[in-house]
Amino acid sequence: MLLSLLAATAAAGLSPTDIVAQAPAEAWRDIAPADLLVMTLADGGTVTIQLAPGWAPVHVANIATFATARFWDGAGINRVQDNYVVQWGDATRAAPAAVQPTPPAEYQRPLAGTGFRPLGFPDAYARQTGHAGGWPVATDGKGNGWLVHCYGMVGVGRDMSPDTGTGAELYAVIGHAPRHLDRNIALVGRVIDGIERLSALPRGTDALGIYADAAQHVPIASIRRGDSGTTAPAWQYLATDSPTFAAYATARANRQDAFFNLPAGGADICNVPVPLRRKPGG
Amino acid sequence: MLLSLLAATAAAGLSPTDIVAQAPAEAWRDIAPADLLVMTLADGGTVTIQLAPGWAPVHVANIATFATARFWDGAGINRVQDNYVVQWGDATRAAPAAVQPTPPAEYQRPLAGTGFRPLGFPDAYARQTGHAGGWPVATDGKGNGWLVHCYGMVGVGRDMSPDTGTGAELYAVIGHAPRHLDRNIALVGRVIDGIERLSALPRGTDALGIYADAAQHVPIASIRRGDSGTTAPAWQYLATDSPTFAAYATARANRQDAFFNLPAGGADICNVPVPLRRKPGG
Incomplete structure (x- = not known):
C-alpha cells in the first residue's frame, strides 16, 4: 500500500497539503x-x-x-x-x-x-x-x-x-x-x-x-x-508511522507542485512538521 | 595563526560573540x-x-x-x-x-x-x-x-x-x-x-x-x-575567509560557553550567520 500510495502521489504531483487532506481517518491519532x-x-x-x-x-x-x-x-x-x-x-x-x-x-x-x-x-x-x-x-x-x-x-x-x-x-x-x-x-x-x-x-x-x-x-x-x-x-496529529505520513514526508522532500522547478531531494527534520488538526466534530 | 587562534578559543571557552568582539580590524569588509x-x-x-x-x-x-x-x-x-x-x-x-x-x-x-x-x-x-x-x-x-x-x-x-x-x-x-x-x-x-x-x-x-x-x-x-x-x-561583514570567521564557525558548532553541557559538534548553514556591524566611525 505504501509504495502504491507513493507512486500515486508522484504521478499526481500531489502537494504535501493535498496528501494530508486525503489522509484516511485511521491515520489520525487523538491527543x-x-x-x-x-x-x-x-x-x-x-x-x-x-x-x-x-x-x-x-x-x-x-x-x-x-x-x-x-x-x-x-x-x-x-x-x-x-x-x-x-x-x-x-x-x-x-x-x-x-x-x-x-x-x-x-x-x-x-x-x-x-x-x-x-x-x-x-x-x-x-x-x-x-x-x-x-x-x-x-x-x-x-x-x-x-x-x-x-x-x-x-x-x-x-x-x-x-x-x-x-x-x-x-x-x-x-x-x-x-x-x-x-x-x-x-x-x-x-x-x-x-x-x-x-x-x-x-x-x-x-x-x-x-x-x-x-x-x-x-x-x-x-x-x-x-x-x-x-x-x-480536541486535537489530532497525523500518525508518523502511517503510510500517509511517509507519502507526506516524501512530498515535502520532493516538491512536485507546479510552483517548483527543482525538487530538493531532501528535507531537514524541522521542514517536515507533523500535521495537526482539530478533531472532526471535536 | 588559524590553529593557534582555534586552540586559544577552545582553551578560553570563548563564545562566538566573544570571538567576533575580538576580531581584528582587517577581518572586517566594507559593504x-x-x-x-x-x-x-x-x-x-x-x-x-x-x-x-x-x-x-x-x-x-x-x-x-x-x-x-x-x-x-x-x-x-x-x-x-x-x-x-x-x-x-x-x-x-x-x-x-x-x-x-x-x-x-x-x-x-x-x-x-x-x-x-x-x-x-x-x-x-x-x-x-x-x-x-x-x-x-x-x-x-x-x-x-x-x-x-x-x-x-x-x-x-x-x-x-x-x-x-x-x-x-x-x-x-x-x-x-x-x-x-x-x-x-x-x-x-x-x-x-x-x-x-x-x-x-x-x-x-x-x-x-x-x-x-x-x-x-x-x-x-x-x-x-x-x-x-x-x-x-556604513556597514561591514566579517570576512568569511578570515581566521576569525573560522574560529567563530567552530565555536558556533561546539559551544563552550558556560550554559552548555553538550556541544553539538556540528551546525547547519543557517545557524552560522555571518556577523555584521556598523562600520566604526561610519
Whole structure:
C-alpha cells in the first residue's frame, strides 16, 4: 500500500497539503486532553501546547502541577528574542509543594519503544533524524533519542547547569531551529495552535530579548490543562508511522507542485512538521 | 595563526560573540553603499538590505532601477506568513522602462571565484554548504553554487515558472529556513538591520499569509539605494575567509560557553550567520 500510495502521489504531483487532506481517518491519532495546555492571554487570545510526557516526564508533571495550581495566572511573557524564543512564566514565585525542585536532566531517552521512523536525510547535529509518536526526534545511533528544537517547540528555561529548571518558566522557539540547544535543555512539548500570538509580539530590547520594562510584559490571564473542565478543543496529529505520513514526508522532500522547478531531494527534520488538526466534530 | 587562534578559543571557552568582539580590524569588509537598500516604513522604522549582485545580477539591477525610480514609495507590505515570509511591493504597477521584464533564472552560478569556504557538516539539501564573500552558500559538488534561504534572506516573488519575477515584489524569510525554495527562486540579498520591523508584524489571515484587507497593508514611505545621497549608515561583514570567521564557525558548532553541557559538534548553514556591524566611525 505504501509504495502504491507513493507512486500515486508522484504521478499526481500531489502537494504535501493535498496528501494530508486525503489522509484516511485511521491515520489520525487523538491527543489526550491531559496532554494539552491552554494559555489564555489577557486580550483573550489563546495558545495551545501539546505536552510530551514520554520525553520529559518529571518536567511535564511539574508543568501539570503548576497549571492545576493556577501558578501562572497573572504572570506574563517577559522575553521575545527575534529569530530565537518567546519566554513566559515566573521562576521567582514560590512553587506548589508538589513541584519537584530539581528535576533530572531529561534531555534524552532510549529510542526503543518510541516508534521511531527515520527521515533518511543527512543532518548536521545528529546521526539520524526522524519522527516518533508524532514528535520530531534525533538519535546518536547508540540507542538514545531526543526531541529536536524545531519552530514552535516548547522548552524549560533554566539557569546554569546542572539546573534544569522546574518548568516555572517556559519558552517557545520562534525562529530558525536552534538545534545547538538540543540535549542542553529539557523540551516538553510544542505549540499546536496560536503560535502567531507569540511570534508576532514586539521584540524585547534588553539583552536576550528581555523586555526592558516590566510594563511591556504581555499578561497571561490563565494557563490550564486540557482536562481541567474548560472547553479545550480536541486535537489530532497525523500518525508518523502511517503510510500517509511517509507519502507526506516524501512530498515535502520532493516538491512536485507546479510552483517548483527543482525538487530538493531532501528535507531537514524541522521542514517536515507533523500535521495537526482539530478533531472532526471535536 | 588559524590553529593557534582555534586552540586559544577552545582553551578560553570563548563564545562566538566573544570571538567576533575580538576580531581584528582587517577581518572586517566594507559593504559597498551601492549594495544597500534602505526601506523606510510609514512609521519611520527602517529595514536595511544588503544586495548580492554577484549572485543575481539582472534581478539586482532591476531592484536598483526600481529604487532609483522611487517605484515602491507608497506601496506596502501585503503578506506576512508565520514561520515563512514577509512580502512587499507591487507587481501590478507599471515598471520603469529600464527594468528587464523577463530576467534569466539566476538560481545558481559557478562556485569558482566566490571564495567558498566549506562549513564541513552534513546537509539535507546540498552536497556541501559554507560561506562565500560573506554569504551563506550551498553547492552540488559539480561546480555550481547558490545562495541559501536562511532567516532574513531576501528573494524575488514570482508567479509560476518560467517566470522569475522582476523584483517588483520582494520577500524576506522570517522563519525556519525554507530550503526547498533554494534554486527555485532568485535570492537577491538579506536583511542586515531591522528584521524585527518585518518579523513582528501581524500575520495575514488569508491563504499564504496575505492580508485579507488592503487596509491592513503596512505602508512603505520609501525604498532607497544606499548610494542615493540619503544618509544610510556604513556597514561591514566579517570576512568569511578570515581566521576569525573560522574560529567563530567552530565555536558556533561546539559551544563552550558556560550554559552548555553538550556541544553539538556540528551546525547547519543557517545557524552560522555571518556577523555584521556598523562600520566604526561610519
